[in-house]
Amino acid sequence: MAQLTYREAVAAAIAQEMERDETVAFIGEDVARAGGVFKATVGLFDKFGPRRVIDTPISEQAILGAAMGAAMTGMRPIAEIMFSDFLAVCWDFVANEMSKSRYMSDGQLKCPLVVRTGNGGGSRFGAQHSQSIENWAMAIPGIKVVAPSTPADVKGLLAASIRDNDPVIFFEHKSLYAVKGEVPEGEYVDTLGTAKVVREGKDATIIALALMVPRAIAAADKLMQEHGIDIEVVDLRTLVPLDMKTISKSVSKTGRLFTVEENPRLCGWGAEIVSIVVDELFWDLDGPAVRITTPHIPLPAADNLEDIAIPSVDRIYNKILEVLK
Amino acid sequence: MATKQTLQNDDINEKKRLELYNTQYLIRVAEQRAYDLFLENLVKGTSHLSLGQEAIASGFANAMQENDKSFCTYRGHAHTLARGASVVGVLGELMQRDCGLMRGKGGSMHLTDTSKGVMGSYAIIGAHLPMAVGSAWRAQYLGHDDVATVFFGDGTTNIGAFHEALNYAVVYKLPVVFVCENNNYMEYTHIESITAVKNPAADRASAYGLESIIIDGNDADEVYRTAQKAYEKARAGEGPSLIECKTYRQSGHSRADPGAYRPKGELEHWKKNNDPITRYRERLIEFGIKQNVINDIEDNVKDLVDQATEKAKNSPVPPEDILTTNVYANGGWAWRN
Incomplete structure (x- = not known):
């Protein structure tokens, strides 16, 4: 067991999966060189380089659309939407596209991707940077919805989400990023759908x-x-x-x-x-x-x-x- | 009366010209059939035809290689057929039968045939542009040589995803070709009356450091040559292209639209003077292709569509047990234990 913070567990899970699977790549705003505005992805750029850890423009539709197009054609992308509130500007991709393409195509299209996002209140950010919107996502058939509470669960469930063959919306709680906890060392994968x-x-x-x-x-x-x-x-x-x-x-x-x-x-x-x-x-x-x-x-x-x-x-x-x- | 001189074959050889015609003619007959089936109440829901826009689908598809990817809009029958999807599968899907490409689960607006590189048709304006960008990212990332082509209408140039996708594709120099089919009308409204620039796609190209490309979208040869250039550029790692194809939608926006907003005589003018099928048939003759060769192509296409229509009519509706399949990757729909 190692003592990791919730934010360190995010980077640990992504690193674990990127090491074992070449098709895993990570895109988002300020996620690479800056290590994420919540510092949850520090070190990934240095370790995996600009091919696999990519800073994007502020283009949430392009971010989720690009992740989806890549997922449909053979990758397992991870996309970060900095604050979950911002999902509202690219909600089409969650509500209409990634959740429905498999069904509409009767199974021809696949979409193994993870959307990571900072969710929840407690940071005094006001109404547009503090919401808990996991219930919005829960209302849409065709996606999976994960929201861990401990560093160990972050590592295990994020790894499981990356390996999952469905689109997963992964809600990280902003007020938990600094929390420390025991996290299994070495390869660690949990199971989605288990309370x-x-x-x-x-x-x-x-x-x-x-x-x-x-x-x-x-x-x-x-x-x-x-x-x-x-x-x-x-x-x-x-x-x-x-x-x-x-x-x-x-x-x-x-x-x-x-x-x-x-x-x-x-x-x-x-x-x-x-x-x-x-x-x-x-x-x-x-x-x-x-x-x-x-x-x-x-x-x-x-x-x-x-x-x-x-x-x-x-x-x-x-x-x-x-x-x- | 002086006889017209027969033109010599140019960079497009006779075989390719016949393919370009065959694809256009197939789209024309299949789309007309879709309209007839709608009048018979056999095509349910909505449908958006590409009558008059056949040269674009044909020109691009015939310039693609097999592993290239197409991303289409709800006006996607033409592009799906052009990639070689089965006519039974397309008409069957429009008729929402079990033989449809997606067994009736998608319908006219979502035609998909991944075995032919048709990565879906999307009915939320603009959404598929970023997806095509993502497919191109994958090709670049994994070292694949396929190019993504995304087809969209003039109306799409005024939605945010268009601009996000273009910027993203240029920044990362991705192998994607953006094809705007400017058919003059955003649904029921003339595009010029609601767009800040005259050429809705091409006039925006400079904002993304791209060449402004406007072509005659009703000339399959010009479309084909432009597509070839764009694919060469993309495969050489030189990034995306944005191509505006001028065309004219001869049908209404959707099946419910009689097109009453068109100025008097406009439709007749385009049909008479600038119909892509008529123009291309004349060109084949100019290149010395015998009338009987053209007739054979047309007869074969009609037979194919007739047979497909019969097959689709005789196909059962989808079985009820597929209602809940393929929601999730495990094939099912379970959201709880």
């Missing part, structure tokens, strides 16, 4: 994703210490494919479900999970399923306002306490 129980418990289940995972764990620890309430936390890790088996097993055991989502309220991923649980596990539930989300607002820049918008440890703790007491 993980990251804290075992018996009284209630929290389903969380990305930045909300450490906050859910902290809230669970506090509930245990202060009230003896024993919470199980499931890190979803992948929205598509969705690991309902792990979710169902946990909810059946605890009888209570909370989702903690950074996306704004309407049509957040938790709504889909609650809907499935209500459909399939209604009689296992001992009380209402509760969603804890960012309110349905654009995100503010001011730190005090952003902090009360995005679910915090205290908000998660208070809400669960209020519901369970």
Whole structure:
């Protein structure tokens, strides 16, 4: 095991895959010589050179289109969209092109590519550089959606995404880039579509994703210490494919479900999970399923306002306490 | 009356001229058939015909090598046929039958035949230009010698992806050829009335350091020669070309459009004086090709399209079990366990 930051794990995964597969190349704005605006791709340019690690113009449509054209014809490109908010200017390629070409061509066209993007709030960047848009991506058939919460998961799931034969939108949380954690050394590949129980418990289940995972764990620890309430936390890790088996097993055991989502309220991923649980596990539930989300607002820049918008440890703790007491 | 002198074969030999004619004639007959089938209510959904624009598809496809890639728009029947895709597959797809190129899952606007280098037809304006750039990047990256050609209409020159793709292709010197089919109309509106420059593609070329190229898109020889030059340049590692082909769409924008916005007499003028098929037939005669050779080509094409029509009509609709196939690479659609 090595101690790596979340951002170092990004570069480690890309390097691992570029070393084993010549068809993997990486494009994006400021990703090569500058090592990325979040410094998540430092060292790749020096190691692999300008043929494989390429600085592009600010042309998000060209970036995703080029990645797609290359993927269709034999490469496994990785494209970076600096902030996930910017996906809106090239959403055609996500919503209409890479997600549909295989189906429309009845399997003739393939599209093995990864779109990496900095997602989520906490940086005081305001409404156009802070969004959590993983739920937008989840709504589109034909793509896979990944959002890791730990450095180890970044390495393993990014490697798996690069090897995957479908287009994958890989959401890296900006507020997690500096977080350190144990990461397996040597070749390490995880499995898409697998959630993980990251804290075992018996009284209630929290389903969380990305930045909300450490906050859910902290809230669970506090509930245990202060009230003896024993919470199980499931890190979803992948929205598509969705690991309902792990979710169902946990909810059946605890009888209570909370989702903690950074996306704004309407049509957040938790709504889909609650809907499935209500459909399939209604009689296992001992009380209402509760969603804890960012309110349905654009995100503010001011730190005090952003902090009360995005679910915090205290908000998660208070809400669960209020519901369970 | 002085007899016209027979022209000597030039850089385009007789065999190639007959191929150029054959491709144009095939597109003409197949597109007319598509229109007739629409009137019979056998072509469902929408369709966008290339009647009057056949010389462009023929000239480029006949200049391509087998591994070259074509990226088309929703007006893509011509380019798909020109690469040698099966007529049954094309008409079958328009009729949304199981024999269609994509078994009815794509429809008229998304014709794809990767076995012939047709990497898809795309119905969001501009999207396929960056894709062609990506294919060219792959060719350059892996040392392949294929060139990507992307066909698009005059209206595409006013969307962002056009400009992003051109800049990107020039910056990285990629082997891609951008072909604007300027048929005068962006859907129902004359292109000049909504574009800052007179020649929507060629007048933008200088902004990307490219040569401004305007050709007669209704002259298959001129298209063919221009294509050859662009492919030589691309294969020599000298980067992209942008070619504006002047042409005229003889049909409506889509099947629902009678073309009422055209000035009186315009369509008749183009049909009478500047129809690519009529012009090329006359040229074949000028080059001393016998009428019976031309007749044979035309008869064979008609037979081919007739037989394809019958086959497509007799093909079943797609089976319901393909509704959920090929969403993901594992062949299925599962989004959860």
